[in-house]
Amino acid sequence: MSMNIGEAAKASGVSTKMIRHYESVGLFPKAARTASGYRQYTVREVSTLRFIRQSRDLGFSIEQIRALLGLWQDRKRPSRTVRALAQAHIAELEEKLKELHAMKATLEHLVHCCHGDDRPDCPIIDTLAHEGAAPADAEHPSRGRTAGLQPGRTRRRLG
Amino acid sequence: MSMNIGEAAKASGVSTKMIRHYESVGLFPKAARTASGYRQYTVREVSTLRFIRQSRDLGFSIEQIRALLGLWQDRKRPSRTVRALAQAHIAELEEKLKELHAMKATLEHLVHCCHGDDRPDCPIIDTLAHEGAAPADAEHPSRGRTAGLQPGRTRRRLG
DNA sequence: GTCCACCCTCCCACTGTTGCAAGGTCAAGC
DNA sequence: GCTTGACCTTGCAACAGTGGGAGGGTGGAC
Numbered sequence A, B: 001m002s003m004n005i006g007e008a009a010k011a012s013g014v015s016t017k018m019i020r021h022y023e024s025v026g027l028f029p030k031a032a033r034t035a036s037g038y039r040q041y042t043v044r045e046v047s048t049l050r051f052i053r054q055s056r057d058l059g060f061s062i063e064q065i066r067a068l069l070g071l072w073q074d075r076k077r078p079s080r081t082v083r084a085l086a087q088a089h090i091a092e093l094e095e096k097l098k099e100l101h102a103m104k105a106t107l108e109h110l111v112h113c114c115h116g117d118d119r120p121d122c123p124i125i126d127t128l129a130h131e132g133a134a135p136a137d138a139e140h141p142s143r144g145r146t147a148g149l150q151p152g153r154t155r156r157r158l159g
Numbered sequence C: 001g002t003c004c005a006c007c008c009t010c011c012c013a014c015t016g017t018t019g020c021a022a023g024g025t026c027a028a029g030c
Numbered sequence D: 001g002c003t004t005g006a007c008c009t010t011g012c013a014a015c016a017g018t019g020g021g022a023g024g025g026t027g028g029a030c
Helices: A005-012 A016-024 A043-057 A062-073 A079-113 A123-129 B005-012 B016-024 B043-057 B062-073 B079-113 B123-129
Strands: none
Touching: A005 A016, A005 A043, A016 A043, A043 A062, A043 B123, A062 A079, A062 B123, A079 A123, A079 B079, A079 B123, A123 B043, A123 B062, A123 B079, B005 B016, B005 B043, B016 B043, B043 B062, B062 B079, B079 B123
16 A cells, blocks of 8 residues: 555656655655655555646646645635636746747747858857847847746756 | 946846856856956957847857857858757747647646636646646646756746 | 945855765565 | 665755845945
């Protein structure tokens, strides 16, 4: 019935590292331990882990998942609350999508302008060098704002 | 002619924090110093900073910018190289866009299914709880891969 | 001589995930 | 009994990029 962390990881799709991490930040309740200190998990806890993974896959942040877990546990929550949380997240996604779309559009415009051969002159470099940019369609979002999603799930040593 | 870091920051749009950071990671050459240790910048360096900011605004990573700066400095680079770099970045953006689109689609589907009133039953929570998900269109990208963009520029304490 | 804005260098926070290290535990085989 | 190897424990560091603050020095105006 009860399993070690490795088995729980396989069953839930959450890595052992992450299970411990979620426990440490209080997203996940402290697991029971054997006499020797091994964490023990039941199927119930595994389904909670699956819930977390599903939520992460949809881009919810840890804090949002904390709220979702609370709502999940609360059998009397109004579905209105859950829906609002989801909609807020959709709005975040849209924000981010808009931002990325703008970047992509600008880049595509530049790539389109660049002949891309052996000659050195390049409108891409020129645009980066000389302010004024020339955003493809949207006015560029002068750096800084526009919150995004899940930094950790992103750019895994692409450099 | 030469200015302190604050002035350079205003002129370039890069914060003083970031200028020092870029210097520390070697993206930006070490600035000259006054006798008392103040960094001194010329218009030339400010334009480099602007180049960096423009690149960041387009979502390039520090490492990509390092490459772009090299190409910028190299008067004899083939525009082909720059173009390839930009196209690779576009591909990354597309990857990320796809991922976010899928999330959004799934969420919208769920929100659509949820009546969102005072009653507790909620398909959103149910879907998160019971594996099998039911992605709106794309099969869900089992966590982990799909590199993304600019963790830092994202999710600024939205939690 | 004092005040304030600016500069300096550190360290810490945040997001989420992974890696490594140094050790303990368990079940298997010999 | 003893070794081996797979597993578990903890903790610390790193990645990306940015912001915040502490604690102290500098520069120029009054």
